Amino acid sequence: MKRALRRGVCGPLLAALLLASLAPAQGGNRAPGGEVEVLHFWTSGSEAGALAELQSTLHRKGHLWKNFTVANGGGGLAMVMLASRVNSGNPPTAAQIKGAAIQEWAHTGALSSIDDVANTDKWNALLPRNVSDTMKYNGRYVAAPLNVHRVNWLWIDAAALRKANAKPPATWDEFFAVAEAMKKAGIIPVAYSSQSWLDMGTFESVAIAVGGVDFYRRAFIQLDPAALNSPQMIQALTTYRRIKQYSSNASSGQDWVASTSMLTHGRAGMLLMGDWAKAEMQAAGRRPGSDILCIAMPGTAHAFTFDVDALAMFQVSDRNKQAQRDLAHAVMDKDFQQAFNLAKGSIPVRQDVSLDKFDECARRASADFKASARRGTLLPSLAHGMAQPAHTVARMWDVINRFWSNDRMGAGEAAAQLARAAGQAGR
Incomplete structure (x- = not known):
């Protein structure tokens, strides 16, 4: 709820990441991937830089990334637009939702279980109980946590x-x-x-x-x-x-x-x-x-x-199911957790990520x-x-x-x- 409208700021790191996300995917024989559309309201320079890490990761998997950006969306506009999309039968792949709102959306039946990814990647062992519980509905994961502020x-x-x-x-x-x-x-x-x-x-x-x-x-x-x-x-x-x-x-x-x-x-x-x-x-x-x-x-x-930022996963077409699974996997990948949180200023939600590259305040927070x-x-x-x-x-x-x-x-x-x-x- 804290994302405010600000001019786009592209430093060298962000520019490089954005260029990487636009580069042709390697492996010409691979079948076209799915579409990953993410609703978010990360618009400041550091926020955009952190998000570019995720865009680049998904592009390397062969998926098309689409931003569904709502500037200053934390004030409620984002949720209004999200509800409109869901009610019209055209939800995004994922949306920046957290805390109690995850449970509310899950209760409507709009969210998709990602337990297969969570079980394969052993999220229960990697996350503190206080965090994992907020990512679940009726005991099943429906959202992937990005960080801890x-x-x-x-x-x-x-x-x-x-x-x-x-x-x-x-x-x-x-x-x-x-x-x-x-x-x-x-x-x-x-x-x-x-x-x-x-x-x-x-x-x-x-x-x-x-x-x-x-x-x-x-x-x-x-x-x-x-x-x-x-x-x-x-x-x-x-x-x-x-x-x-x-x-x-x-x-x-x-x-x-x-x-x-x-x-x-x-x-x-x-x-x-x-x-x-x-x-x-x-x-x-x-x-x-x-x-x-x-x-x-x-x-x-x-x-x-x-405050834990998370991506709640919505019901999507079968064609985009694998893209959604790859998104969930990418969010909890150890290297991504490190890169994302270094850019974001937060700390990794995974408890096994090395903090050697993090500053003193991040190490103290952890x-x-x-x-x-x-x-x-x-x-x-x-x-x-x-x-x-x-x-x-x-x-x-x-x-x-x-x-x-x-x-x-x-x-x-x-x-x-x-x-x-x-x-x-x-x-």
Whole structure:
């Protein structure tokens, strides 16, 4: 739900990959392959580069790749267009869907089982249970996971931190102290995008810090009204709003790429965002882990909020079944997992992929992911549709966005509205 419209950016790597995807397939005796049409809303430079890896892989298999791109599709337009295609009997081969939406589509009977590929390639042994369960419906795989994003990252410009004579914050009190020090040093403390999914992504991390993992589960996974409208939630809302006084463009609606650019070009000291921002940092010549520091959002080092991109497989003609199987196989191929995630800024969803080529922040994310899996503190991100269906998330997004934008709205009122928004989920 986080893909924003941006100009197409073709660096040398992307250009080479695109040229490779257009080259004639080797092996003149091979029968023509099938068609692979993928609905997605990856439109930023790093996102397009990551997708080009998959295009190139499928082309080498002899299949024709067709983009079904919906710019800014995370806002709902993509799902409207997808529903129209499915209802007319002309679904794409696969679509960028994740979390609860996979189960909803599978329930309609529109998705195709890829258990034959999953069993052959031993996906159950390669994936953490928390991830594999979201890819299945009635125990059968209907989607292929591409990656794991960590949502609860805090990025800090190392030079800004030195200028402010401060240390990376471990708590929200320390965060506000660092922000104040940066402000006094003439630095904009926080680059902030007020897109709804980013509002919620930051807020859910504050809620973990204030209430803990069990509180997060009760509030955002179980939608417990007592947790949603509680003193802990009011405290989380109050803490969250404090960020606003240290943020630039707090109500401008600039997208995540523009906010990331503020950090990478030295115009702000900190950024509250998942690791999809990292690829944009690298494109700007900044090194994650040294030039830009990466730490868990304050108070959340013990937890890992995750967002897993996936391709849900739709019912297709027999002619394109093999192309769809090859797509599923390619998504989980070890070499592709490495290449895709290096381009994307995320970490491989497979647990056996070497991280030697990955940066320090990716290696830390992978270690934290495995540690959280052992502790039972892996948390599906509400903001990114991993914990709840899109219509529920949208209602809760709206409350948090209005609370951020409207200073007259009290924390108690916002907590009550969150509870009401969650209560409408089943209606």
